[in-house]
Amino acid sequence: MLRLSKKADYALMAMKHLALRGDRGSSSAREIAEQYDIPIELMAKVLQRLVQRGLLASHQGTRGGYQLSRQPRLMTVADVIQAIDGPVTVTACSSDDSQCDQYAKCNVRDPLWRVRERILAALGECTIAELAFDPPQAAPRAAVLHTNL
Amino acid sequence: MLRLSKKADYALMAMKHLALRGDRGSSSAREIAEQYDIPIELMAKVLQRLVQRGLLASHQGTRGGYQLSRQPRLMTVADVIQAIDGPVTVTACSSDDSQCDQYAKCNVRDPLWRVRERILAALGECTIAELAFDPPQAAPRAAVLHTNL
DNA sequence: GTAATATCGGACCTGAGAGGTCGGACTTCC
């Protein structure tokens, strides 16, 4: 129902947490998990995935932990979501690999593909910095302009 | 993973089908289901739901069937999706009823709520008429301008 | 060197819900 997974939720929470922490050391999986009441092992799994995808840097050992690999301004929620849940596919017929029974006869594939582009654009506009340092919604951001449609 | 359900897919296919048919009579569930290789009973169920939500009008009996209740210009994919899957909730903490364990400690609720608004806006822009009479993507629609952000 | 504390990576379990099915009620035509 167009909802993002809990793992993605957790990932975004962790990203914001690490963004707020900034350059002052790293946070362990346990620390983050306890702060937000997230199962530790699950949080760890999510963080590992973010490392694999290059969004986080990890450091093993006693005083290890995780920290952002880039400036929070340079990472978007779209990056995080796609790192965790894979590519955003609004519809089952994802481009080429047609595991959809109706692929041949589907009449809404192309229009929905454009809808997907719009959603992806919306997610790509919101950066981690925006998550963390929260420009209050009173600032309406003038207009949402993006050219890739 | 931010994918809409198959029921919603089927609903959109049916809406487009009925829009193309226009005022020239109604289509039965069987007719639509067979055309797109959808299980008949499931298609029926989806159509019923659309009737309940006021998007379709149904007519029982031997020559019964379904037809749009309004002009296709006046219905959007957001309407259809919400009719089938309920309100679009990107995150688990849907506004008031907080069935999310992290509700109290969640730090990304408000920013994600704004993301939800954007997605909803994107879905609300695409009408059924646009689905059916498909302005070819060669026409770039100048830009996507919406003020409600 | 050893213990403590981290990150890693896989296999495994479980409950909710999407996807699909069945039987009954209703309306129209002959």
Added chain:
DNA sequence: GGAAGTCCGACCTCTCAGGTCCGATATTAC
């Protein structure tokens, strides 16, 4: 009035997200 054809609501099944467990590896403190 009966048969054909439809809508309609309750029921079932099976996938998979969400969560758990365990062992391996790496780093640091003592």
